[in-house]
Amino acid sequence: MVREENIPLALHDPLCPLTPVAFLAEAIECAGAHASVVVGVRPVTDTVKVVTGHGMQARLGDTLDRSELVEVTSPIVLPPAVVADLTEIPAGDFADLVDRCRRRWPVTMLVAPAAGRRVYDREDLAVLGALASD
Numbered sequence: 511m512v513r514e515e516n517i518p519l520a521l522h523d524p525l526c527p528l529t530p531v532a533f534l535a536e537a538i539e540c541a542g543a544h545a546s547v548v549v550g551v552r553p554v555t556d557t558v559k560v561v562t563g564h565g566m567q568a569r570l571g572d573t574l575d576r577s578e579l580v581e582v583t584s585p586i587v588l589p590p591a592v593v594a595d596l597t598e599i600p601a602g603d604f605a606d607l608v609d610r611c612r613r614r615w616p617v618t619m620l621v622a623p624a625a626g627r628r629v630y631d632r633e634d635l636a637v638l639g640a641l642a643s644d
Contacts, residue, residue, distance in 0.1 A: 516600075518542060519588040519596075523604055526584035528638050529626040534585055541587040546616035548587040549608050551580035552627055583622045584610050600630055 518541045520534060533550065541548040558579060560571035582605045588596070592615050600607055610618055625641050627634070 516590045517593070518590055519593045519599070521586045521588070521600065521604075521607075523582075523584035523628065525629045526622075526626055527629065528642060529584050532569075532622055533620075533623055533626055537585050537587045540550040540620055542617060544618050545589050545591060546606075546618045547589065547611045548585075548591060548618045548620050549611075550583045550585050550622040550626055551605075552583050552622055552624075553618045554579040554581055580619060581628070583626050583628050586611070 514588065518538055520538055522529065522578050529550065538548060554576045556576075557575045558574040558576065560574065562571050584604065586600075586604060586607060588600075588611075592611075596613075600610075608617065625638065627638065629635055629638065
């Protein structure tokens with residue numbers, strides 16, 4: 511892999527199409543300032559329940575505290591020291607990539623603006639459309 515010294519690597523999820531450029535720049539700056547992997551996240555607003563069992567035996571359990579949960583969005587910025595350790599450009603699911611990074615390096619969560627949310631379906635496109643028209 512060809513690398514430039516002292517340059518962070520910013521990975522952007524194309525399913526977060528309205529992530530503001532200023533937020534991307536802030537994440538890149540933060541990665542350099544804190545020498546940690548920086549991850550764009552959004553707060554979880556849905557109710558999240560614990561499910562036990564499978565199939566017809568599945569049962570809903572306790573409600574998780576949303577204040578402890580985040581949704582990974584975009585970007586993931588790897589600081590120069592992390593980039594220097596890479597043998598290939600990381601790829602795959604962003605949440606999985608964050609889990610892998612947390613095992614090796616410090617990770618800083620940076621709250622993304624509402625426009626930085628991830629698109630999962632057509633309803634999400636409508637929400638982004640409304641945010642973009644504001």
